[in-house]
Every structure is written in C-alpha cells, then in structure tokens.
Amino acid sequence: MSDRPQPRFPEPDTQPYWEATKEHRLLYLVDRDTGDVVFFPRRHNPKNGSSNLEWRESKGLGTVYTFSVVRLNRHPAFAELGPYAVAYVDLDEGFRILTNIVGVEDPTRDIFIGQRVKLTWLDQSTGISIPVFEPA
Amino acid sequence: MPTQRRDAAIVGIYEYPKRKAPGVTPLQIKAECAARALEDAGLSWKDVDGLYDAQDGAGMAGLSLAEYFGFRPNVIDTTAVGGSSYEFHAAHAKRDIAAGRCRVALLTYGSTAHSDARRIGTMGGGGGGAPSPLSNMTDPYGMTLISNYAMVARRHMYQYGTTSEQLARIAVATRVHAMRNPQAVQAMTDLEFQDIREITVEDVLNSRMIADPLHLLDCCMVSDGGGAVVIAAPEVARDCRQTPVWIIGSGEATSYSENGSDITVSAAAQSAPRAWAEADVRPGEIDVAMIYDSFTITVLVMLEDLGFCKKGEGGDFVSEQRLRFDSPLKPALNTDGGGLSSNHPGMRGIFLLIEATRQLRGESTSQVPGARLAVAHGNGGMLATSHTGGTIVLARD
Numbered sequence: 001m002s003d004r005p006q007p008r009f010p011e012p013d014t015q016p017y018w019e020a021t022k023e024h025r026l027l028y029l030v031d032r033d034t035g036d037v038v039f040f041p042r043r044h045n046p047k048n049g050s051s052n053l054e055w056r057e058s059k060g061l062g063t064v065y066t067f068s069v070v071r072l073n074r075h076p077a078f079a080e081l082g083p084y085a086v087a088y089v090d091l092d093e094g095f096r097i098l099t100n101i102v103g104v105e106d107p108t109r110d111i112f113i114g115q116r117v118k119l120t121w122l123d124q125s126t127g128i129s130i131p132v133f134e135p136a
Numbered sequence: 137m138p139t140q141r142r143d144a145a146i147v148g149i150y151e152y153p154k155r156k157a158p159g160v161t162p163l164q165i166k167a168e169c170a171a172r173a174l175e176d177a178g179l180s181w182k183d184v185d186g187l188y189d190a191q192d193g194a195g196m197a198g199l200s201l202a203e204y205f206g207f208r209p210n211v212i213d214t215t216a217v218g219g220s221s222y223e224f225h226a227a228h229a230k231r232d233i234a235a236g237r238c239r240v241a242l243l244t245y246g247s248t249a250h251s252d253a254r255r256i257g258t259m260g261g262g263g264g265g266a267p268s269p270l271s272n273m274t275d276p277y278g279m280t281l282i283s284n285y286a287m288v289a290r291r292h293m294y295q296y297g298t299t300s301e302q303l304a305r306i307a308v309a310t311r312v313h314a315m316r317n318p319q320a321v322q323a324m325t326d327l328e329f330q331d332i333r334e335i336t337v338e339d340v341l342n343s344r345m346i347a348d349p350l351h352l353l354d355c356c357m358v359s360d361g362g363g364a365v366v367i368a369a370p371e372v373a374r375d376c377r378q379t380p381v382w383i384i385g386s387g388e389a390t391s392y393s394e395n396g397s398d399i400t401v402s403a404a405a406q407s408a409p410r411a412w413a414e415a416d417v418r419p420g421e422i423d424v425a426m427i428y429d430s431f432t433i434t435v436l437v438m439l440e441d442l443g444f445c446k447k448g449e450g451g452d453f454v455s456e457q458r459l460r461f462d463s464p465l466k467p468a469l470n471t472d473g474g475g476l477s478s479n480h481p482g483m484r485g486i487f488l489l490i491e492a493t494r495q496l497r498g499e500s501t502s503q504v505p506g507a508r509l510a511v512a513h514g515n516g517g518m519l520a521t522s523h524t525g526g527t528i529v530l531a532r533d
Contacts (some may be wrong), residue, residue: 005275006276006277007267007272008278011272013515037395040269040273066290066399067290068290068349069347070278070337071346072280072282072347073280074258078278084278086279086287088287088399088520093394094395095396096397098277098279098521099277113291
C-alpha cells in the first residue's frame with residue numbers, strides 16, 4: 001500500500017506536534033493567561049494574538065462531531081483503502097481535530113455523531129504517527 | 137420606488153459556450169470572453185480601466201494579465217478567494233467606481249479543469265506547494281473536497297433532521313433548468329453524463345455514493361469554461377447597448393471551523409445581512425437566487441444563511457416546488473442549470489453574476505416573468521473548513 005501523505009517540514013508551527021506523535025502523545029496548546037485552547041497548533045492565540053502559550057497532552061477521549069465515509073479518492077494511498085471515515089472529533093479538552101475513525105467493521109453503519117471515541121495511532125515509516133480514533 | 141444607490145451596473149456579460157475545450161488555454165478563454173462581454177455592452181477594449189482577476193490565468197495574474205490583455209488599468213484587483221472571487225470583485229468594482237478610481241471594470245475567468253483532468257473533488261489530500269500548518273494537519277487523513285462538504289451535510293442532518301431526499305430536490309429543480317438551456321444540454325453531452333434528461337429524487341438517491349451522504353448527482357460537474365462581466369459607472373451605463381443591471385448591495389465574509397463552532401453556519405450568515413441592508417431589500421422580495429451549487433448541501437446552507445428561511449428549515453423550504461423558474465413562490469434557483477448541470481470549471485462565481493444579469497434583462501432560457509431583483513451568492517474554499525462568502529444584490533430599473 002502506498003504511504004499516506006505525510007506532514008512536511010520545516011513547518012515550525014506544527015513540528016513540535018508531530019515530533020510528539022513519535023511517542024504517541026497528542027499535544028495541544030493553551031493560552032497561559034486566558035486558558036483558551038489553541039488548535040490547530042500555531043505560535044499565537046487566534047483570539048487575542050498572544051504568544052504566551054504552552055503545550056499540553058490530551059487524554060485522547062472525545063466525541064464524533066461529524067463525519068463522512070469516503071467512497072472515492074483517487075490518491076493511491078486512499079484508493080486502495082475501501083470506504084473510510086473522515087471525521088471531526090471534539091476532544092474533551094476543548095479542541096476539534098480532523099481525523100479518521102478506524103476500528104469499526106463497517107464505517108457506513110458503525111459510526112455516528114455523538115459517538116464516544118478514543119485515540120489510537122497509525123505508525124508511519126517516516127517515524128511519525130498519525131493520530132486517529134476508534135470507538136471508546 | 138427603488139431607494140437604492142445606483143453607483144455601478146453590470147453592462148456586459150459573456151459565458152464561454154464550451155465545457156470541453158481542448159487546445160485552448162485559460163488565458164485565451166479570458167481574452168475571448170472579455171472581447172465578447174465588451175461587445176455585449178457596446179464598449180471597446182480601450183474603455184477598460186479596471187482589471188479584476190482571481191489569478192486563474194495560468195501564471196499570468198494581475199500585472200502580467202494586464203500586459204497579456206494589453207490594458208493599462210488604473211485599478212488592478214487580484215483577490216483570489218476561490219469560487220466566490222467574482223462576487224468579491226463585483227463588490228470591489230462597485231466600490232472603486234463609486235470612488236472615481238475607474239469607470240469600466242472587467243472581470244474575467246478561464247479554466248480548462250476538465251481537459252486537464254483535474255480531480256477537484258476526489259483527490260484528497262496530499263498537497264504540492266509549500267507545507268503549511270493547515271496542510272500538515274489535514275493531508276494525512278484523505279479528506280476529499282466532496283467529503284469536506286459531506287461532513288456539513290451529515291451535521292445538518294443530525295441537528296435539523298434534513299434528509300437526502302430534501303437535498304436531492306435541489307438537484308432535480310436545477311436539472312429542469314438545465315434541460316431548457318441548450319448550452320447546459322451540450323455540456324452534459326460533452327462531459328458524457330449518463331442520462332441527459334430531467335431527473336427525479338430517486339435518480340439522485342440511486343446514483344453512486346461518493347462521500348456519505350453525498351451521491352454523484354449531489355455533486356457539480358468539472359468542466360472547462362469561463363466568462364466575463366463588465367461593470368460600469370452610471371454615466372457609462374446609460375449609453376451602453378444593454379439595460380443596466382445595478383449592483384445595489386454587497387457583502388463579503390470569511391468563515392472557518394473553530395473549536396466548538398457550528399459548521400452548519402456559513403460565511404453567508406455574515407455577508408448576506410450586510411448586502412440586504414445596503415440594498416434595502418428583504419430576501420422575500422428576491423425573484424431569482426443564483427447560489428453557488430458545488431453540491432446540493434451548499435445551496436441548502438446558503439438559502440438559510442441568506443435568510444430565505446430560518447436556520448435548520450432549509451430542508452422543508454426546498455421540499456416545495458419553490459425553486460423552479462415557473463413556480464409562483466420565490467425565489468427561482470440557479471435558472472441556468474447551475475454547477476450541478478451546466479457549468480463548473482472550478483470557480484463558478486462569475487456565472488452567478490452572468491445568469492442573474494440575464495434574468496434581469498429578460499434573457500434567460502428559464503426566464504422568471506417580470507424578474508426585478510436577484511441575488512448572487514458565491515462560496516469559495518471548503519465549507520467545513522475555511523471558506524468565503526460573497527453576496528451581491530442586483531436590480532433593474
């Protein structure tokens with residue numbers, strides 16, 4: 001099977017996030033002053049422009065916000081997968097991640113909005129790991 | 137009775153007739169459409185002093201597009217925000233004309249997406265270009281453009297009980313209009329549509345699922361094509377060949393998914409109220425709604441956000457026969473056959489202005505009798521992630 005498209009570097013905003021995936025840690029950012037959760041990763045808080053942010057580690061539990069089961073993707077890495085689910089998951093810490101839902105027998109039947117899901121990982125030959133979710 | 141300002145009018149339009157155009161370039165399409173739209177207006181090449189360009193011309197944008205065309209414009213605007221770029225351009229042209237910066241503004245579009253075999257909807261992800269924070273967070277997940285919009289549809293169904301049958305009615309009404317438009321019929325022929333006829337809700341539901349819950353017939357075509365629009369100051373418009381179609385209101389907005397946000401609400405919820413307020417009209421007065429139909433769900437969400445019905449009631453709204461050109465209920469929708477069944481080379485926004493203008497001139501192949509007010513709403517980018525909305529309200533005297 002072809003490799004999935006990988007994150008590419010140098011890209012300083014997301015590099016620490018992807019480095020942490022090598023240890024199966026899912027990181028997000030929090031504004032030290034306001035407590036705002038910042039995600040996707042970047043160096044400033046989009047609510048106020050502050051750069052006083054710190055990384056935290058998610059427990060990896062969340063809820064499916066929405067999803068679609070892709071039946072047709074001409075990219076070689078996905079063309080061979082069969083139907084697969086792309087989803088937004090709302091993590092309990094308050095951030096929303098674009099991801100895949102895996103670990104179900106039939107994605108067209110076994111995934112629903114509001115479903116509780118937990119983090120799992122797809123290790124890549126490049127050394128990073130892709131965070132995805134499965135039913136909790 | 138009209139109290140609106142009359143600062144600028146659409147005076148010339150042209151839609152490139154072919155949807156399959158091997159051997160021509162986007163730049164050539166842009167130039168040909170420019171000449172024809174100026175001819176339509178009764179203006180000439182040398183009258184153009186404002187150039188609006190969405191950077192679609194194969195490497196020649198803005199400054200180099202001016203050189204290619206042979207213009208020395210006073211205004212160059214290269215706003216490129218996806219399919220709604222042309223609504224943004226129309227808003228900017230009106231603003232620039234009202235400020236006296238230019239008198240004859242030219243908007244052009246050209247694309248050979250079909251001949252280039254660009255897999256716009258079904259090729260995710262994995263970008264070229266420089267890495268960005270966003271591409272690094274999305275590329276590994278295989279989110280096609282269609283699945284992006286499908287995620288909005290799924291959430292809309294969950295929150296409001298919207299059904300696939302209701303979405304399908306949008307495709308059905310649009311096809312009625314396409315079958316009346318010879319260019320659309322030719323487009324479907326050239327792009328080898330399986331059934332070139334009026335379709336039913338069942339046809340849509342029985343068509344192949346591409347990304348749940350969107351079927352093949354919920355999705356627009358990928359064609360070649362292009363067009364041009366000429367917008368002029370009132371003193372120019374008065375002497376043009378065609379009845380002026382006035383730009384009486386505009387709104388521009390940007391939106392994106394954030395932590396905790398509601399992705400069933402689009403940028404139109406911001407752009408439309410500004411446009412209605414400036415135009416001093418209400419959605420219920422609109423005769424013709426030209427709404428970007430990349431997918432059926434795009435139209436449903438925009439009908440709500442434009443204020444034709446309340447949020448969440450779009451499903452019931454389109455369930456009536458309302459959307460057809462010959463319905464006594466307003467508004468008629470996408471009377472040229474839309475991106476679903478007539479023309480979608482990647483950025484459809486210019487065709488929304490063109491067909492709205494045809495309607496207000498009385499020239500549509502699915503003419504709404506006595507149409508006086510139209511809205512063109514363009515959507516650019518990806519509805520579930522980051523996108524733009526551009527609303528233009530148009531009126532004839």
